Amino acid sequence: MGYVAVKGGQEAIANAAELVEYYRLRAATPPIEIEQIRTQMRLLVDKIMGEGSLYAPDHAALALKQNEGDVFEAAFTMRAYRATLKREFYSEVLITRDMLIRRRISAAFRDIPGGQILGPTRDYTHRLFQPELTMESVSSIEEFLQRIDAHIDPAKLTAIPKFGKVIDVLRAEGLLLERAEGDRRVVDVTREAIKFPAPRSASLQMMARAETGGLMCLGYSTMRGFAAGGHGTVGELRVGDVAVQVKDPRGRVRYLGRITVTECEMVNSSKGSGKKGSLPLLSVGYGLCFGQNETKAICMGMLDNSLREPNEANPANSQEFTLYHTEGVESYGFTNHLKLPHYVTFQSGLDNLREAMQRTLASYAGLTVESPAK
Amino acid sequence: MTREAEFAEAQDGQEAFRVILDSMARPGQLRRLPTAKLAPPAGLAGASALLGLCLLDSEVSFHCAGFAPEVTEYLRANTHSQVAPAGEADFLFLGDSSHLDEVAVAKTGDPEYPELSATLVLQVRALSEEPLADSLRVATSGPGVDGMRSFSVAGLETAFLTLLRQTNEEFPLGLDLVLTCGDAVLSLPRSQRLEWEGL
Amino acid sequence: MIENKKFQSTYNFAFLDERTKREIRRKILKAIALPGYQVPYSSPEMPIARGWGTGGLHVSLAIIGRKDVFKVIDQGSDASVNACSLRQFIERMTGCRTTVDTAEATLIQTRHRIPEEILTAQQILVFQVPQPEILRGVERLETRTRAMHAEADYSKLWVSLYEAYVRYGSLMRGAGYPVRVNGRYMMSPSPIPRWDVPNLSDARCLYLFGAGREKRIYAIPPHTVVEPLEFEDVRFRVEDWGATACAYSNARDAFLDEIYEDDSSRKFVVNDSNFLDKLRTGPRPPQRLFRNPQ
Numbered sequence: 001m002g003y004v005a006v007k008g009g010q011e012a013i014a015n016a017a018e019l020v021e022y023y024r025l026r027a028a029t030p031p032i033e034i035e036q037i038r039t040q041m042r043l044l045v046d047k048i049m050g051e052g053s054l055y056a057p058d059h060a061a062l063a064l065k066q067n068e069g070d071v072f073e074a075a076f077t078m079r080a081y082r083a084t085l086k087r088e089f090y091s092e093v094l095i096t097r098d099m100l101i102r103r104r105i106s107a108a109f110r111d112i113p114g115g116q117i118l119g120p121t122r123d124y125t126h127r128l129f130q131p132e133l134t135m136e137s138v139s140s141i142e143e144f145l146q147r148i149d150a151h152i153d154p155a156k157l158t159a160i161p162k163f164g165k166v167i168d169v170l171r172a173e174g175l176l177l178e179r180a181e182g183d184r185r186v187v188d189v190t191r192e193a194i195k196f197p198a199p200r201s202a203s204l205q206m207m208a209r210a211e212t213g214g215l216m217c218l219g220y221s222t223m224r225g226f227a228a229g230g231h232g233t234v235g236e237l238r239v240g241d242v243a244v245q246v247k248d249p250r251g252r253v254r255y256l257g258r259i260t261v262t263e264c265e266m267v268n269s270s271k272g273s274g275k276k277g278s279l280p281l282l283s284v285g286y287g288l289c290f291g292q293n294e295t296k297a298i299c300m301g302m303l304d305n306s307l308r309e310p311n312e313a314n315p316a317n318s319q320e321f322t323l324y325h326t327e328g329v330e331s332y333g334f335t336n337h338l339k340l341p342h343y344v345t346f347q348s349g350l351d352n353l354r355e356a357m358q359r360t361l362a363s364y365a366g367l368t369v370e371s372p373a374k
Numbered sequence: 375m376t377r378e379a380e381f382a383e384a385q386d387g388q389e390a391f392r393v394i395l396d397s398m399a400r401p402g403q404l405r406r407l408p409t410a411k412l413a414p415p416a417g418l419a420g421a422s423a424l425l426g427l428c429l430l431d432s433e434v435s436f437h438c439a440g441f442a443p444e445v446t447e448y449l450r451a452n453t454h455s456q457v458a459p460a461g462e463a464d465f466l467f468l469g470d471s472s473h474l475d476e477v478a479v480a481k482t483g484d485p486e487y488p489e490l491s492a493t494l495v496l497q498v499r500a501l502s503e504e505p506l507a508d509s510l511r512v513a514t515s516g517p518g519v520d521g522m523r524s525f526s527v528a529g530l531e532t533a534f535l536t537l538l539r540q541t542n543e544e545f546p547l548g549l550d551l552v553l554t555c556g557d558a559v560l561s562l563p564r565s566q567r568l569e570w571e572g573l
Numbered sequence: 574m575i576e577n578k579k580f581q582s583t584y585n586f587a588f589l590d591e592r593t594k595r596e597i598r599r600k601i602l603k604a605i606a607l608p609g610y611q612v613p614y615s616s617p618e619m620p621i622a623r624g625w626g627t628g629g630l631h632v633s634l635a636i637i638g639r640k641d642v643f644k645v646i647d648q649g650s651d652a653s654v655n656a657c658s659l660r661q662f663i664e665r666m667t668g669c670r671t672t673v674d675t676a677e678a679t680l681i682q683t684r685h686r687i688p689e690e691i692l693t694a695q696q697i698l699v700f701q702v703p704q705p706e707i708l709r710g711v712e713r714l715e716t717r718t719r720a721m722h723a724e725a726d727y728s729k730l731w732v733s734l735y736e737a738y739v740r741y742g743s744l745m746r747g748a749g750y751p752v753r754v755n756g757r758y759m760m761s762p763s764p765i766p767r768w769d770v771p772n773l774s775d776a777r778c779l780y781l782f783g784a785g786r787e788k789r790i791y792a793i794p795p796h797t798v799v800e801p802l803e804f805e806d807v808r809f810r811v812e813d814w815g816a817t818a819c820a821y822s823n824a825r826d827a828f829l830d831e832i833y834e835d836d837s838s839r840k841f842v843v844n845d846s847n848f849l850d851k852l853r854t855g856p857r858p859p860q861r862l863f864r865n866p867q
Contacts, residue, residue: 009657062580076622083617086590191433193613193788195487196716312714320714330786333623337703340625340655344648344685344844347831348747348766351812356741384586388638391598395636398605399779399794400694429602431595464599485723489603489612517608517755518794520775546757550606563606565755565794 024068037061046260046291047071051328052078053190053209055259055290072332075211079329089246090188092253096263096288098162099240103292106166107234108267114163119239120292166236167265167284177270177281198319203307207300208289211328218316218326219299227306227316232268232285234301239263239292263288266301271309283308375444376413378452381427386411390428397552397561402514402523404503409557415444419497421554422467423448426495430455435462439476440469440497468496471534478537480549488546491564499529501555509572510535516566525560527553532570539568587634588666593617597635597790601781604792609754609799610722611705616788626659627785629682629701633663636697636781637680643671644678649686649828649844656684675847676858685748687769689827689848690858692778694795700763705784705791707751707761727759730802738807750809751802754793759802767801767811768828771863774799808866819843822852826862 038045038061048060052075060078067073103119106112118124170176183199194202207215223231241258248254266285272278285308287300303322311317315325325331381387390407397405409420412427418441426449430436435458438446449467450457460466460476468476483491500506506526512535515522530553542548548564562568585591593615600614619627637643645660647653651673659682660671672678675690684701692698708718711729721727730751737745748764752773762773763782773780773793780793793799801809818825820832820840827848829841843849851858 009652009654010661012654013657013661059580076618079618080620083619084584084588084590190617191615193616195613196714196719320716329618330623333625333627334703334786335624336622337624340684341648341653342685342764343830344766344828345748345764347829348768348812350831352741352743352745352747356743356745359742383591385639387591387595388587388636392636392638395598395601395605395779398602399792429595429599431592433592433596434599486719487613488607488610489600491603493602517797518605520796546607546610548606550602565606565608 032065034058034061034065037064043292044071046293047212047296048074048078050290050293050296051075051209051211052082054078054082072211072328076329076332091256092245092247094242094244094261094288096238096242096261097165099238099242099261099263100160100258101163101238101240102260103239104163104236105234106236108166108236109169112166112236113169114161163238165265167267170235170267170282175282177272177283179283194323196320197310198323200304203319203323204286204288204300204304206323206327207287207303209328210296210300210323210326211331212293212296212299214326214328214331215299215303216295218322219302221314222302222306222316227314228309228311229268229271229306231302232266232305234298235265235267235284237262237264237294237297239294260291261288262291262293262297264294264297264301266298266305268305375415375447375451378412378427380411381452387428390424394425394428394552394559394561397559398550398563399518401516401518401562401566402512402525402560404501404525404558404560406557407559415442415448417441417469418445418448418467419554420557421559422495422497424557425552425554425559426455426465426467427452429493430465432456434464436465436467437463437476438467438469439473441467445469464492466492466494468494470529471496471498471531474533474537477534477541477549482541482544482547482549485547488548491547492549494549494551496530496534496551496553498527498553498555500527501553501558501560502526510570511572512568512570514562514566514568518563519566526572527560535568535570538562542566584666586639586667587637588619588662589617589631589634593631594635597631600790601632601635601792604781604790605779605794607758608793608797609752609758609760609791611784611789611791613788614790616785619785621659621662623786624703625655626682626684626701628783628787628790629684629699629785630659630662630783631785632699632781632783632790633680633682634666637663637667637669639667639669641667641669641679642677643667643669643680643682644673644675644847645671645682646686646688646846647684649688649830650846652846653684673847673850675845685764685766686828686845687765687772689843689845689860690851691861692776694777696778698778698780700765700780700782702761702763702782702784702789703786704749705761705782705787705789707749707759722758725757730759734802735804738804744803744807744809753800753802755797755799760791760793760799762799766828767809768863770799770801770809771811772861810865811863813865814841817841819849819852822849824849824852824857826860827852 038057045057045060049055063074063077104117185199186201189202189205239262241260243258244256245253264287267282269280270283272280285301285305287297289296303316306316307319309317315321393405393407407421407424409424412420412423414423430453432454435456437458437460461479466476466480480492503525509526509528510530511524511526513522513524542564545564550564551562553560596615600612604612619630621627643663645656647656664671675688680697682699706718708721711733712718734744748766749761750767750770752760752762754760775796777795779795782791803809814829819842821842824843828844830844832840832842
């Protein structure tokens with residue numbers, strides 16, 4: 001043992017790292033460019049930025065490349081990098097009403113002010129394989145782009161309009177439950193550990209960073225009877241670019257740039273204000289995440305609503321259950337930590353079990369217990 | 375008012391912290407902080423200044439009592455920590471032990487979060503493990519102390535200790551005390567049982 | 574060819590930024606003032622996975638200095654792959670000297686064991702903790718366990734021990750045995766074996782505990798009373814290997830690993846790798862030994 005064994009462990013790690021690199025490269029196919037991942041795996045990049053809690057498309061692309069597409073490792077890489085960055089400002093509130101809309105729909109009404117804009121979506125495509133994509137070439141891509149270009153009549157271009165929110169219609173009619181009470185503190189869970197009951201800002205922040213599949217699982221559970229209150233209706237779903245602004249040390253508001261976000265306002269019947277005779281006015285469950293990730297935003301909205309009705313029996317009605325177990329980097333780490341050696345803890349348990357067996361056997365034989373033989 | 379440009383956070387902050395850590399882990403034992411580089415304003419002990427530089431920043435708040443305004447400005451400018459009233463501050467820097475009003479309102483934590491409480495940094499006139507003339511002889515026992523440990527302190531009014539003891543009877547709620555004198559530091563966390571005699 | 578400057582970083586000494594270090598340091602001081610109480614902290618992500626030692630790393634990196642001599646063990650072994658990984662990280666980020674010699678180290682980070690050799694007043698032991706909440710097994714909600722600690726209401730824990738005794742004839746707690754610190758807080762000592770638990774009480778060194786994933790720091794100062802939970806008539810007992818001795822050193826009175834050879838034969842070997850090295854090459858290092866009650 002001693003130094004030789006230590007060296008052995010280090011060598012093993014080095015070899016393992018080299019071996020996994022070998023698996024990535026052994027087919028000797030042309031190297032994937034960061035730009036290709038960023039542009040042609042856009043939605044995957046968006047997911048990784050959201051779960052990595054860092055809006056940095058090139059970094060997300062690199063994370064995906066170096067981890068051979070492992071989405072948990074990629075998000076983890078992003079978070080680890082984010083933790084090293086100096087944090088100078090909190091941004092001003094994003095004004096999503098001023099969003100440069102790409103896509104904007106509502107399930108609550110057939111027609112809405114400004115219209116239903118389907119935008120870029122595969123929702124209504126048929127999920128059939130497109131074999132022609134196996135033969136894609138630079139020229140076939142150019143041809144496609146030229147065809148799109150040909151549709152655009154420069155004479156008809158106008159400024160992108162701003163769209164009012166669908167919930168404004170509901171608010172104008174007095175149908176929305178305005179929540180004046182409740183914990184309105186704005187906290188940052190990356191600067192202090194979350195405490196329960198958590199304010200809504202902490203809950204939304206954790207969900208914005210949450211693993212999409214985890215949120216989907218719990219959101220789905222609300223639709224199948226595993227939560228009080230049901231799932232609600234998509235009041236509005238928007239995908240587009242919003243401006244990011246910060247206040248400089250002198251108090252002037254400065255524009256930093258634009259990010260793409262998905263925003264969802266889920267409309268649900270509330271339980272009313274709780275007072276007798278109150279009406280089940282509509283409450284808004286809110287979802288916002290980086291990039292185009294509609295599943296995440298919709299599920300966030302559903303869970304924002306369901307978390308307002310605490311009920312230990314249902315995971316989606318439990319802040320602790322929902323927020324702790326959709327945290328992707330923590331759950332990925334801990335589930336996988338089972339691969340670490342646990343032989344000491346195991347040995348301690350075996351010792352207990354063996355003693356218990358001795359006692360049981362001895363009691364059958366009518367003997368008194370002596371020190372356990374091994 | 376000096377900007378401590380010589381204070382290198384990574385190196386000096388860490389070295390100072392290890393002394394403070396050892397001090398808090400071993401109550402009643404005198405330790406010396408490496409204060410030579412610093413030029414704190416008149417009235418602020420080197421150990422108090424270094425403790426401030428090491429532990430304060432914009433995420434916490436502090437309050438000064440018994441000092442000239444330069445001291446507050448020195449700590450604020452060098453750490454970007456926020457000044458707060460005595461009842462809200464995370465760190466209270468006291469120039470002497472007469473400030474019982476501040477101690478009486480200092481935050482002692484919450485039963486579920488007792489760590490949300492103030493740390494008192496109190497300057498005294500003399501501090502020694504050996505007996506001193508015209509001093510209080512204080513004995514402390516509890517976590518961090520093998521049996522009982524005694525030290526001598528001058529410039530610490532018994533009324534202060536009485537108030538502290540009373541406050542810390544509500545353990546886990548309570549206040550944690552660090553005594554400073556020149557470059558010397560001696561800690562008495564709320565876990566301690568204190569007795570004193572003399573004067 | 575992409576110029577990759579934008580992805581590079583130079584790292585601060587000990588990796589963590591100074592702000593995070595300060596926050597952790599403040600929390601450590603409060604943890605010491607409240608022995609056994611779990612202080613919440615920010616616990617930023619690290620390049621090592623959650624559950625693999627981020628909490629231990631946070632504490633070590635917040636306090637380590639250039640003059641420290643660092644040792645890291647996992648299940649008692651310096652050679653364990655994850656210990657090697659953590660050692661490499663600390664070396665890279667601090668330039669500190671590292672060692673396998675328990676007596677030489679000033680700062681030791683450990684996963685689930687206390688070294689057999691007595692630690693001194695000049696040493697700090699940092700534990701990696703998977704689940705800091707000793708009550709989590711009997712109460713899954715944090716809001717409730719916070720309240721239980723506030724009120725010192727540990728009845729559910731006592732009941733679970735009693736129920737295990739009724740069912741199996743012993744308290745059936747293996748590693749991670751519940752302890753009471755300074756007569757106040759119930760604490761999880763991390764999944765150390767029962768063998769190590771008596772070493773927590775009245776120690777010369779400082780014990781710090783970091784749970785990164787759960788975001789809690791706690792501490793046991795030196796010379797603190799730490800009592801494993803037991804009943805008057807059902808006492809706490811450490812593991813007992815009877816007459817079995819270590820196959821390499823012939824030593825007894827140390828925690829033993831059970832090892833199976835290729836031919837499925839079994840042997841027992843001293844678990845603490847440095848302690849075993851020393852047993853095989855020189856005098857037995859000083860230990861604190863606990864004798865089971867008769």
